[in-house]
Amino acid sequence: MTKKDLEKRIVTGPDGKQFEIDPIKDYFLDAKPEVHSPTSFKVVEKFLNWARSESIWILGYGTGCGAMELPPLMTPRFDAYRFGIQMRPTPRQSNLLIVSGYLGIKTLKRVIRSYEQMQNPKYVIALGSCTINGGMYWDSYNTINRLDYYMPVDLYVTGCMPRPEALLAGFDKLKELIRTGQAENANKYAEKFDWYKKNQKQIIKDWDMPDYNW
Amino acid sequence: MKATLERLKGFFGASDEVIQRDDLVFLTVDKENLVSALTYLKNEAGFKHLVMMSVADWLEEGKFQFTYHVNSHELKKDIALRVFINRDNEDMYTIHTLWPTAMVYERENREMFGINFPGCPRVEENFVLEGWEEMPPNRRDFDTKEYSDKTFFPRDGRTTNDPREYMKEKLYSEEEK
Numbered sequence: 276m277t278k279k280d281l282e283k284r285i286v287t288g289p290d291g292k293q294f295e296i297d298p299i300k301d302y303f304l305d306a307k308p309e310v311h312s313p314t315s316f317k318v319v320e321k322f323l324n325w326a327r328s329e330s331i332w333i334l335g336y337g338t339g340c341g342a343m344e345l346p347p348l349m350t351p352r353f354d355a356y357r358f359g360i361q362m363r364p365t366p367r368q369s370n371l372l373i374v375s376g377y378l379g380i381k382t383l384k385r386v387i388r389s390y391e392q393m394q395n396p397k398y399v400i401a402l403g404s405c406t407i408n409g410g411m412y413w414d415s416y417n418t419i420n421r422l423d424y425y426m427p428v429d430l431y432v433t434g435c436m437p438r439p440e441a442l443l444a445g446f447d448k449l450k451e452l453i454r455t456g457q458a459e460n461a462n463k464y465a466e467k468f469d470w471y472k473k474n475q476k477q478i479i480k481d482w483d484m485p486d487y488n489w
Numbered sequence: 490m491k492a493t494l495e496r497l498k499g500f501f502g503a504s505d506e507v508i509q510r511d512d513l514v515f516l517t518v519d520k521e522n523l524v525s526a527l528t529y530l531k532n533e534a535g536f537k538h539l540v541m542m543s544v545a546d547w548l549e550e551g552k553f554q555f556t557y558h559v560n561s562h563e564l565k566k567d568i569a570l571r572v573f574i575n576r577d578n579e580d581m582y583t584i585h586t587l588w589p590t591a592m593v594y595e596r597e598n599r600e601m602f603g604i605n606f607p608g609c610p611r612v613e614e615n616f617v618l619e620g621w622e623e624m625p626p627n628r629r630d631f632d633t634k635e636y637s638d639k640t641f642f643p644r645d646g647r648t649t650n651d652p653r654e655y656m657k658e659k660l661y662s663e664e665e666k
Contacts, residue, residue: 481620
């Protein structure tokens, strides 16, 4: 799909009638994300958070070289399944996005789309030093320096590259954050939506998708 | 192989022969002779495989250097043809009619160096960079650091040390005193 396909235009239907279409409005829902407030009962919310922390499903999407550290997690040696962690093939089924390593501008676009398609509650782990300050690609023309300008990050795992053990420690920490109710970054994304969009659009020059696509 | 080289030198004006290895020879040809020389190599001499096509930026000389690297599977030999063109606003002949794969190389080089290949299909489309507005990034006068600083919100606190001086300071500072 090119940018031209998303423009407003008049088309002729199979019955010969002409009508106007606006693909961005017709095919996508462009409503802004909403803040989901926690339930009014503290006990219930605590129970829900415990349940969320015990079923972390990762979106199987590797962005950089760090993606190589993800497959060993699922092997018998590290066996992430015993922590209730598993890989899912689509953003709709997962609630944890691991941004593994450097992000080109082109990849950032896809990552934003995937992140927005995930359902609440959702969490982001940034893996490797590239997502923190650019890492060894800090002066490249094509890779971003700081991930937290484009999407809210719950947890950073430092290293270049971090070993699967470091990732497991990161999962432990993330579970702790979820259980104590501190991993509310999906709400932060909804609150500061305009700021995030401004930053994203400053980098991604050919913006050919709706503002919030899910 | 010898006959092929003689033919290239005599008929297509190839010069500056560099014998890199027993099975790899570099030759420089004029831009006008390039397509005919490659056609000869492919159709008659048996060099049917385009290994790669690359561009180098000679900023000081004001030239772009193309290298067309072809391989013959029967002879187990490689020949690389070099072509120099002016750096400013000069187009290059397309060779997608000989090897369709060259289309991808040409698309990439158009994006990364800003060299146009008239007649090459889909050459105008984006290859890696989407919506790039600056100077083509592989040109040597493009300052990636400056671009990165102004675009990508750099994080403060990054320091750089000269490895030699830093290790000296860390490991042997007491010995010198």
